[in-house]
Amino acid sequence: MKEKTMKSSDIQADAEFSAAERDAVYKCIFNRRDVRGQFLPTPIPDSVLARLLRAAHHAPSVGFMQPWDFIVVRDAAIRQKVRDSFEAANEEAAGMFLDEKQKTYRRLKLEGIVDAPIGICITCDRSRTGAVGLGRTHQADMDLYSAVCAVQNLWLAARVEQIGVGWVSIIRHDDLRGALGIPAEIQPIAYLCVGYVTHFLAKPELETAGWLPRTPLSDVVWIDRWHARDTPDPLLECL
């Protein structure tokens, strides 16, 4: 590439955000939920689903690698297979918690695989752009992280479409590969349950269930060095 002069078309038009636009983005971020139990069978129009996928596809990716694929799972039999794999893993998982924690765990609803009308599996093709990748020479997992950013974009876009998303992680990757025909060299990143919902909950379900409390933000913000800060620090006063 030759050095070139900046053209006005190189710069974003409509680059400013109004206060109302800014507030909309924060509202989306704060009102996003991991949805397990409120799915409606209502089909998602293809035009809406396309918007979610386009949002995901515009995630940042290391070296502009775009390592993701999106498998939209409509087939009920395949979703049932994914659900069966969840059930097996979840039974193992429950046994890993002790006493009261196990009782609480068994009461939690942790997925909506069959309830939601579709699933979306996001994967990462780690060798998509060859053996050496810009930005992955010293942090090889940046491709996985890029695919996670795509998940989060899709999740936020879904929220403004009144569509709930739940990320199912209590499942073996090889079971997911089996159910969806994903090759061994492709890394599954997320299986998402996706559908319209009756409502969105005010708080995360695990917070309401007493599984863990929300950490005060001021407990996890530091200045210049790990676990270091002066008190009072004006930033900490704002948190």
Add this chain to the structure above:
Amino acid sequence: MKEKTMKSSDIQADAEFSAAERDAVYKCIFNRRDVRGQFLPTPIPDSVLARLLRAAHHAPSVGFMQPWDFIVVRDAAIRQKVRDSFEAANEEAAGMFLDEKQKTYRRLKLEGIVDAPIGICITCDRSRTGAVGLGRTHQADMDLYSAVCAVQNLWLAARVEQIGVGWVSIIRHDDLRGALGIPAEIQPIAYLCVGYVTHFLAKPELETAGWLPRTPLSDVVWIDRWHARDTPDPLLECL
């Protein structure tokens, strides 16, 4: 937790998004950029920085683990140290590309560590909530992915505040640990350059530079199984 009756306070008030709010979120997603070269020295008010951190803190996290810490790096000497580590890694990285690709690589501006007024390092404390974590029994890396979702939330919030963010991945984790005093058992996830900018570019810089093209979305969307779909499929028509 006892089974309990749903109260109206359990459900989100103001849960609907108007068309304008929806558009604002998509505008943010599409106009977010990885910023390396347009930083202004203008300080970020603490109240604004607090909003970015709150957005990050409201990312989804596996088992509500909230495994993240945020180190806000104001100190110029520490940022210079991070920059020196980048330079060393980037020289090694350049050598891994061949011929024309190496020439292109060496022309790219890949970080704004010293130009941006602050850095933010996001880390993951993998043992924060004990040995067994809900949702991590079968996918142990979900905690890392949660911290990545926090990065993406912060990035999108920054965009609506007219603040640019650049993710520096061409650096060794141990160098970052050294510069910021991060213990060996804590996993650095991202070092972000953060600051107001002169402008946002219309396209990703690596796309403009001809490093890689944007993949057509229709090349990476599949139905029910990996690399399977009927053509025409009504969803694919919408992409």
